[in-house]
Amino acid sequence: MPAGLIVKALSGYYYVLPEEAAGVESVQCRARGVFKKRGISPLVGDRVQFELTENGEGTVTEVLPRTSELIRPPVANVDQAVLVFSIDEPALNLPLLDKFLVHTESAGLDTIIALTKRDLIERQEGEAEAVDLGPVVELYESIGYPMFVTSAKEGIGVEDVLAKLAGRISVFAGQSGVGKSSLLNAMVPGLSLETNAISMKLGRGKHTTRHVELIRLQNGGLVADTPGFSQLDFLQVEAEGLGGCFREFLPYAEECRFRGCLHLHEPDCRVQSAQEEGLISASRYNNYLQFLQEIRDKKRRY
Numbered sequence: 001m002p003a004g005l006i007v008k009a010l011s012g013y014y015y016v017l018p019e020e021a022a023g024v025e026s027v028q029c030r031a032r033g034v035f036k037k038r039g040i041s042p043l044v045g046d047r048v049q050f051e052l053t054e055n056g057e058g059t060v061t062e063v064l065p066r067t068s069e070l071i072r073p074p075v076a077n078v079d080q081a082v083l084v085f086s087i088d089e090p091a092l093n094l095p096l097l098d099k100f101l102v103h104t105e106s107a108g109l110d111t112i113i114a115l116t117k118r119d120l121i122e123r124q125e126g127e128a129e130a131v132d133l134g135p136v137v138e139l140y141e142s143i144g145y146p147m148f149v150t151s152a153k154e155g156i157g158v159e160d161v162l163a164k165l166a167g168r169i170s171v172f173a174g175q176s177g178v179g180k181s182s183l184l185n186a187m188v189p190g191l192s193l194e195t196n197a198i199s200m201k202l203g204r205g206k207h208t209t210r211h212v213e214l215i216r217l218q219n220g221g222l223v224a225d226t227p228g229f230s231q232l233d234f235l236q237v238e239a240e241g242l243g244g245c246f247r248e249f250l251p252y253a254e255e256c257r258f259r260g261c262l263h264l265h266e267p268d269c270r271v272q273s274a275q276e277e278g279l280i281s282a283s284r285y286n287n288y289l290q291f292l293q294e295i296r297d298k299k300r301r302y
């Protein structure tokens with residue numbers, strides 16, 4: 001029985017890409033009736049077993065165990081997030097980047113960061129709000145997040161991001177207008193995801209009626225065509241778990257006097273002292289404090 005991967009789900013059909021034959025078309029399949037009875041609903045990203053039927057279609061007979069299950073977008077077995085942030089238009093938003101990193105850490109995803117619109121840097125030079133990218137790249141790389149400086153417009157850095165997607169199922173996330181679709185279009189010849197100026201998209205979310213689909217890359221990687229969590233999503237972690245989502249805190253947190261230390265005002269908190277000694281970035285630590293406050297405020301409200 002052939003095995004494959006669901007790359008698209010639409011109107012009761014599942015489109016299964018056979019595992020064995022690279023480059024072949026996906027097979028249009030129905031799911032076996034028993035799934036409904038067992039309360040299983042196959043998801044895009046699921047590894048399945050299927051049988052070919054006489055009309056050239058197929059039947060999904062088994063859904064193999066999932067390693068993960070994202071809700072937004074609804075995709076199984078995602079193992080990597082690509083956080084997309086523009087250097088300008090909209091301006092680089094590092095607090096939001098840190099918030100997205102909390103999301104991806106709590107979801108257990110590997111994460112890479114793509115900074116976009118590099119071509120806008122020159123124009124910025126000399127201006128007060130110009131970003132100095134060197135320290136930013138150095139900081140996030142030192143924490144363990146590969147960071148790429150790209151321009152879809154000028155084809156810079158696109159291949160480097162593409163190479164990191166090989167053999168994995170990835171989801172892109174980032175604010176509206178940062179260039180997620182443009183970056184994907186630059187990686188996939190022939191793909192033409194809709195790209196637009198921000199102003200045209202402020203109405204209804206354009207993704208609400210769309211069905212998620214996995215885009216196949218030449219290197220075997222798969223990418224969801226619908227972005228992941230957004231800036232409007234609440235952090236799903238508890239206050240006690242937040243510090244664990246800041247990877248670089250971990251070795252210091254082990255040395256805090258109290259177990260469950262929130263690294264706030266506790267005595268003998270090694271995370272606080274590491275921050276004072278410059279071993280932990282002040283901007284990351286301040287964003288940590290900000291998120292901690294948000295989590296507590298939310299709890300109070302409900």
Ligand SMILES: Nc1nc2c(ncn2[C@@H]2O[C@H](COP(=O)(O)OP(=O)(O)OP(=O)(O)O)[C@@H](O)[C@H]2O)c(=O)[nH]1
Binds near residue numbers: 151176178182194196
């Ligand atoms: N200068 C410059 N502009 C870019 C670049 N990449 C994208 N843009 C522009 O940024 C705008 C938004 O690009 P999109 O690719 O639609 O952004 P998105 O993140 O997919 O936006 P949503 O679909 O709203 O989430 C468009 O006007 C693009 O032309 C780039 O590398 N350089």
Ligand SMILES: [Zn+2]
Binds near residue numbers: 257264266269
């Ligand atoms: Zn502490």
